[in-house]
Amino acid sequence: MTRYLRLWVEVLGISWRHAGRLTATVFAIEAGLVIANIGMALAMRTAVDEMGARNEAPAVGAAVAAAVACTLVLVLNRLHGLVGLFLIVEKVGAVIEDRLLRDIATLQQIEHLERSDYLDRITVLKGAPKRIVGGMWNAVRACFTFLQLALTLVLLGAVSPWFLALLGLAVAPLWCDRKGREIESRAEIDTAEVFRLQRHLFDVATDAAAGKEIRTGLAGPTVARLQTAAMGEATAGRYAARVRAAWLRAMGYTVFVVGFAVSLSVIMHRASSGNATAGDVVLVVTLTLNLQQTVEAAVGQLTATMSAGIYLDPYLWLRSYIAAERESRTGHKMPPGQLRTGIRFDHVSFSYPGTNKIVIDDVSVLLPAGSVVALVGEFGSGKSTLVKLLSRFYHPQTGTITVDDVDLCALETEAWRQRTSAAYQDFGRYPQMTFAEAVGLGDIAKLGDQEALFRAIDTADADGIVDRLPEGAATRLSPAYGGVDLSEGQWQKTALARASMRWDPLLFMLDEPTASLDAPSEHTVFRRYMERARQLAARNGAVTLVVSHRLSTVAGADLVLVLDRGKLVEQGTHEELLAAGGRYSELYRLQAKAYSMRPSV
Numbered sequence: 001m002t003r004y005l006r007l008w009v010e011v012l013g014i015s016w017r018h019a020g021r022l023t024a025t026v027f028a029i030e031a032g033l034v035i036a037n038i039g040m041a042l043a044m045r046t047a048v049d050e051m052g053a054r055n056e057a058p059a060v061g062a063a064v065a066a067a068v069a070c071t072l073v074l075v076l077n078r079l080h081g082l083v084g085l086f087l088i089v090e091k092v093g094a095v096i097e098d099r100l101l102r103d104i105a106t107l108q109q110i111e112h113l114e115r116s117d118y119l120d121r122i123t124v125l126k127g128a129p130k131r132i133v134g135g136m137w138n139a140v141r142a143c144f145t146f147l148q149l150a151l152t153l154v155l156l157g158a159v160s161p162w163f164l165a166l167l168g169l170a171v172a173p174l175w176c177d178r179k180g181r182e183i184e185s186r187a188e189i190d191t192a193e194v195f196r197l198q199r200h201l202f203d204v205a206t207d208a209a210a211g212k213e214i215r216t217g218l219a220g221p222t223v224a225r226l227q228t229a230a231m232g233e234a235t236a237g238r239y240a241a242r243v244r245a246a247w248l249r250a251m252g253y254t255v256f257v258v259g260f261a262v263s264l265s266v267i268m269h270r271a272s273s274g275n276a277t278a279g280d281v282v283l284v285v286t287l288t289l290n291l292q293q294t295v296e297a298a299v300g301q302l303t304a305t306m307s308a309g310i311y312l313d314p315y316l317w318l319r320s321y322i323a324a325e326r327e328s329r330t331g332h333k334m335p336p337g338q339l340r341t342g343i344r345f346d347h348v349s350f351s352y353p354g355t356n357k358i359v360i361d362d363v364s365v366l367l368p369a370g371s372v373v374a375l376v377g378e379f380g381s382g383k384s385t386l387v388k389l390l391s392r393f394y395h396p397q398t399g400t401i402t403v404d405d406v407d408l409c410a411l412e413t414e415a416w417r418q419r420t421s422a423a424y425q426d427f428g429r430y431p432q433m434t435f436a437e438a439v440g441l442g443d444i445a446k447l448g449d450q451e452a453l454f455r456a457i458d459t460a461d462a463d464g465i466v467d468r469l470p471e472g473a474a475t476r477l478s479p480a481y482g483g484v485d486l487s488e489g490q491w492q493k494t495a496l497a498r499a500s501m502r503w504d505p506l507l508f509m510l511d512e513p514t515a516s517l518d519a520p521s522e523h524t525v526f527r528r529y530m531e532r533a534r535q536l537a538a539r540n541g542a543v544t545l546v547v548s549h550r551l552s553t554v555a556g557a558d559l560v561l562v563l564d565r566g567k568l569v570e571q572g573t574h575e576e577l578l579a580a581g582g583r584y585s586e587l588y589r590l591q592a593k594a595y596s597m598r599p600s601v
């Protein structure tokens with residue numbers, strides 16, 4: 001509860017700082033409405049009682065006060081509708097969304113991007129900041145409404161204590177609403193995965209790349225059927241939860257309305273038997289009419305507040321995840337200017353967070369300074385995971401990785417990343433950017449540096465792409481943004497150029513760098529990256545790590561590491577491993593045979 005309250009205070013603080021006048025206006029309207037509503041009922045009672053006592057002047061004064069209060073109620077209600085919450089929600093929601101995105105984008109780890117249970121919560125949070133702000137502001141309104149409700153009940157209780165029972169009955173709709181919210185929240189989380197699947201299938205059905213494969217494979221109806229099934233499952237789960245919640249809410253409200261009718265009849269009876277003044281009757285009638293609306297408003301505002309509740313837990317979870325990730329940042333040391341010994345794995349084991357499967361199993365090896373190291377192994381043997389550990393996206397559970405005998409965890413992550421470059425297997429595509437930006441992203445400090453840009457483009461053999469783009473490197477990479485599409489191989493070369501932006505990395509990682517390239521391009525790219533590796537090695541003892549399934553392309557490496565189900569099963573030069581006749585030589589011979597069997601054209 002206290003964390004919700006803290007969030008509430010924080011949202012109000014942000015509202016005050018970013019929309020001060022609007023915040024003050026909403027507070028003034030809400031406070032004015034409470035004063036005017038209660039004041040109007042009191043003034044009307046006084047006017048009637050004074051008139052009955054034939055005190056003309058006080059009666060007229062009270063009647064004028066009642067008229068002013070009534071006008072104020074009308075004006076403030078109108079303003080209430082005009083100002084609404086949408087202005088404040090738009091403004092403050094945008095501020096919070098901005099912060100959240102910045103916080104997520106600057107996280108150093110990537111667990112939240114790869115764990116499905118975390119992704120479920122992040123899916124729920126898309127567009128949530130505005131709803132959270134709306135919920136918090138509805139809570140502000142609810143506070144004023146409850147103040148009015150309390151004052152109303154005090155005045156009514158003074159006439160007849162029966163009315164106090166209404167307060168107890170008003171809890172029924174709220175309790176039912178809370179239960180309904182829990183049901184809806186559970187359904188949102190339970191169906192998040194299938195909902196994501198449905199969105200993904202929709203994207204697949206409308207994506208140009210997948211569209212060709214789907215049509216060739218005659219898989220259109222299957223994709224549509226799967227999408228409909230996923231949509232049906234997601235919608236059915238959420239719909240059923242909404243229906244159950246609606247029934248619960250209706251039940252709660254019925255309890256209140258019945259109790260309200262009984263209480264009202266008791267008061268009417270007291271008034272008709274002469275136990276109340278005419279002014280009391282007016283007061284009771286005025287407040288009773290208001291009470292109904294006030295309770296309805298309170299329930300509505302609380303419902304609106306609570307419906308934002310489904311976002312609060314994921315939002316607060318994300319914030320504590322971000323805070324914990326920041327707190328766990330340990331390293332403060334700077335990486336060396338150049339490598340002398342190399343990068344050493346010492347009994348490193350790793351499982352992905354939230355899983356039990358050991359993906360890297362007790363790996364010990366030295367990647368010598370100034371060497372080209374090839375990492376090979378079958379699908380799922382842990383090659384990309386080693387690349388992620390070296391990028392510090394995850395930490396080993398046991399064992400250490402050291403850089404020239406300094407624990408990688410003791411190095412400042414950003415400083416280490418400034419000295420690494422990587423072309424990842426699942427490289428990003430940035431259609432909204434220009435080609436120059438998509439490459440420059442590899443070293444944001446050099447984004448506008450034309451010399452660095454064209455050097456990187458040249459290294460990745462991507463000059464041909466630039467030559468063919470209508471506006472050269474300034475062309476955007478999608479027709480949706482006024483540019484042109486790139487082919488798969490061109491995207492891969494863009495990723496390679498991006499990875500080549502850094503001039504002096506200590507560690508250069510290429511994870512399946514040529515998977516989408518044709519044979520001549522693959523040959524050229526490997527030749528250039530071997531040259532680059534030698535230059536980097538001479539410059540600062542850099543290690544170049546190449547992950548490749550194509551064993552012939554990594555034969556020139558100084559050291560070949562063979563991974564099998566997370567274990568390092570062989571290491572040595574290409575020739576040594578062939579001579580050893582183990583796993584590597586078996587794989588190599590199989591591949592050589594497959595290639596020699598290809599018909600020549």
Ligand SMILES: Nc1ncnc2c1ncn2[C@@H]1O[C@H](COP(=O)(O)OP(=O)(O)OP(=O)(O)O)[C@@H](O)[C@H]1O
Nearest residue numbers: 114352355359377378379380381382383384385386
């Ligand atoms: N984010 C993740 N969460 C949980 N398990 C993962 C994750 N990423 C990979 N794995 C699992 O870890 C194992 C090693 O995967 P990894 O991608 O490192 O292998 P790889 O050798 O690079 O495979 P490939 O040659 O197909 O790229 C696999 O069993 C994979 O399913």
